[in-house]
Amino acid sequence: MKKYWWKxxxxxxxxxxVLMGLLIPLGSGITSVSPGGAKVLDTLTMQVKCYNTxxxxxxxxxxxxxxxxxxxxxxxxxxxxxxxDEHLELKFIIPYMPVKNDDFILxxxxxxNDKDGNIMMDEAIRIDRINMLNTAINSTPAPSPKTSNCxxxxxxxxxxxxxxxxxxxxxxxxxxxxxxxxxxxTMMLIISISLxxxxxxxxxxxxxxxxIAVEASKVGIFFGVLGLITGSIWARFTWGAWWVxxxxxxxxxxxxxxxxxxxxxxxxxxDAQKRARIAAVYSxxxxxxxxxxxxxxxxxxxxxxxxxxxxxxxNKYDLDSTMRMVFYPAVIGWCLLxxxxxxxxxxxxxxxxxxx
Amino acid sequence: MLFKEITFLVKKEIALEIRxxxxxxxxxxxxxxxxxxxxxxxxxxxxxxxxxxLFWIILLFAAVNAVAKSFLSESRGLQLYFYxxxxxxxxxxxxxxxxxxxxxFLSLITIFFYTLFLGSIIQDVPMFILSIILGSFGFxxxxxxxxAIASKANHNVTLMAILxxxxxxxxxxxxxxxxxxxxxxxxxxxxxxxxxTLLALNLVVIALAIILFPYLWRNE
Numbered sequence: 001m002k003k004y005w006w007k008x009x010x011x012x013x014x015x016x017x018v019l020m021g022l023l024i025p026l027g028s029g030i031t032s033v034s035p036g037g038a039k040v041l042d043t044l045t046m047q048v049k050c051y052n053t054x055x056x057x058x059x060x061x062x063x064x065x066x067x068x069x070x071x072x073x074x075x076x077x078x079x080x081x082x083x084x085d086e087h088l089e090l091k092f093i094i095p096y097m098p099v100k101n102d103d104f105i106l107x108x109x110x111x112x113n114d115k116d117g118n119i120m121m122d123e124a125i126r127i128d129r130i131n132m133l134n135t136a137i138n139s140t141p142a143p144s145p146k147t148s149n150c151x152x153x154x155x156x157x158x159x160x161x162x163x164x165x166x167x168x169x170x171x172x173x174x175x176x177x178x179x180x181x182x183x184x185x186t187m188m189l190i191i192s193i194s195l196x197x198x199x200x201x202x203x204x205x206x207x208x209x210x211x212i213a214v215e216a217s218k219v220g221i222f223f224g225v226l227g228l229i230t231g232s233i234w235a236r237f238t239w240g241a242w243w244v245x246x247x248x249x250x251x252x253x254x255x256x257x258x259x260x261x262x263x264x265x266x267x268x269x270x271d272a273q274k275r276a277r278i279a280a281v282y283s284x285x286x287x288x289x290x291x292x293x294x295x296x297x298x299x300x301x302x303x304x305x306x307x308x309x310x311x312x313x314x315n316k317y318d319l320d321s322t323m324r325m326v327f328y329p330a331v332i333g334w335c336l337l338x339x340x341x342x343x344x345x346x347x348x349x350x351x352x353x354x355x356x
Numbered sequence: 357m358l359f360k361e362i363t364f365l366v367k368k369e370i371a372l373e374i375r376x377x378x379x380x381x382x383x384x385x386x387x388x389x390x391x392x393x394x395x396x397x398x399x400x401x402x403x404x405x406x407x408x409x410l411f412w413i414i415l416l417f418a419a420v421n422a423v424a425k426s427f428l429s430e431s432r433g434l435q436l437y438f439y440x441x442x443x444x445x446x447x448x449x450x451x452x453x454x455x456x457x458x459x460x461f462l463s464l465i466t467i468f469f470y471t472l473f474l475g476s477i478i479q480d481v482p483m484f485i486l487s488i489i490l491g492s493f494g495f496x497x498x499x500x501x502x503x504a505i506a507s508k509a510n511h512n513v514t515l516m517a518i519l520x521x522x523x524x525x526x527x528x529x530x531x532x533x534x535x536x537x538x539x540x541x542x543x544x545x546x547x548x549x550x551x552x553t554l555l556a557l558n559l560v561v562i563a564l565a566i567i568l569f570p571y572l573w574r575n576e
Contacts, residue, residue, distance in 0.1 A: 202571050254522050254525050255522075257521075257522040258522040258523065261518050261519050261522060264515070264518060265505070265509060265515065265519060268509045268510055268512060268515055269508075269509045269510065274508065277508075277571060277572065277574070278505055278508050278509055278572065280571070281505060281568045281571055281572055282505055282519070284564065284568060285501070285523065285564055285568070288560065288564060289522070289523055289526075292526060292560075293526070297526070
């Protein structure tokens with residue numbers, strides 16, 4: 001038990017990651033609103049289509065508001081009709097708004113119900129002030145009709161169930177965070193092991209160190225390729241193309257090319273000691289290039305990836321505490337899985353060498 | 357002591373070269389033929405990205421051939437004799453310096469024939485020359501290191517090409533952007549980051565080469 005506690009831990013974490021990562025539902029969000037425009041003093045009947053909402057359950061507590069950028073409420077809904085779990089029909093009476101420099105404003109739509117909490121759509125409605133140009137200069141503006149359940153501030157509540165954040169562009173693919181990112185972490189870890197054992201070989205000339213170095217680089221390449229594949233699928237879904245002209249993506253491809261060349265170099269030498277020496281030297285060069293491509297260059301240039309090129313670091317971007325709850329075990333689980341694969345391969349290699 | 361060894365080795369390389377003119381003549385022919393083929397295909401290049409990219413591709417292949425010839429053409433016995441006399445650091449530094457001189461000469465020849473055949477649209481010539489010098493420096497250090505590795509692994513030129521292309525990519529990216537800015541005639545301060553990057557890259561590769569080369573030469 002003492003020898004393989006980490007393997008059991010790995011299995012627990014991986015099961016947890018896969019189950020939680022794929023089964024926890026996404027939070028609620030508003031997908032579309034129609035029509036998208038209104039005029040001041042109009043009665044607006046709006047059809048709202050949402051995602052992952054539970055309006056049937058929380059029929060009685062459904063509310064809707066229109067607000068402007070500074071979180072000030074413009075109006076609340078006159079009537080909220082629940083069509084089904086994900087569709088609503090709202091009636092707003094747009095109140096009089098004083099003249100400002102632009103003749104339209106973009107209002108955000110906020111929905112709130114007991115089960116789903118606060119859901120917001122940015123810039124849902126464009127409200128034009130054209131009506132006001134038609135009224136005579138001296139006439140008083142029509143008073144806003146009183147609506148019965150309008151309070152002074154917008155209620156902000158959280159959903160009652162555990163969910164992942166609903167982000168535009170990402171939608172459900174946010175779950176890929178538990179696969180794509182840990183694979184790159186694992187690759188970095190295992191290639192660092194390869195580097196350490198390459199350096200160890202150059203100091204000790206013990207062939208066992210060389211075996212660890214080469215197996216580690218093979219496993220590292222494997223995880224790198226998986227990372228590229230998961231990243232490519234994610235990119236197809238969010239950015240629209242299988243491959244994008246992004247610094248980090250190109251850098252990752254070139255780094256894998258360098259490590260493939262490492263494997264070819266190894267195959268071209270017959271003598272074991274000589275091969276180990278040459279491979280160790282090249283592996284140190286290859287790791288320097290990896291650091292250059294994956295860490296230094298992305299920070300210097302513009303990039304689509306979070307954390308590089310002017311984008312906020314991915315702590316603030318799309319990780320909230322629910323995601324963190326699954327993300328840290330995912331990283332640990334994948335790293336342990338990589339180490340497990342490495343362990344088996346090293347033992348296999350040592351056995352094969354013994355036979356010869 | 358190290359300095360004496362290095363000067364001796366560099367002089368030896370140059371002397372061999374002047375005597376045989378083997379690498380020299382071959383590369384000259386290679387460069388002129390390539391540029392001439394490009395001339396026949398393009399006739400005149402007026403588009404800056406194409407101009408710069410074509411130039412650096414020609415120079416890249418000429419560089420790989422140049423350094424491959426220099427390291428891999430020596431026979432084992434001769435190597436062993438000479439290099440039992442000198443320290444490993446001196447050998448690699450002398451190789452880098454010799455290749456640098458070769459590369460500088462090669463790139464100046466290339467740009468000469470390139471502008472002769474395909475016209476010159478370079479607006480900021482001193483900066484372009486600077487980009488060529490820094491690029492040659494980078495090529496020579498990376499390629500010397502990689503050809504040292506490849507020479508230990510059965511003297512295979514293809515292997516050298518495979519190993520060197522990925523490692524040369526950051527160098528090429530930087531130097532292409534730098535020379536394109538020079539061709540476009542942009543303000544010089546735009547290029548300072550590229551100059552710094554190129555110098556840093558060169559430094560890193562040379563440091564790696566000096567540290568790692570002794571391990572390659574041991575026991576032989």
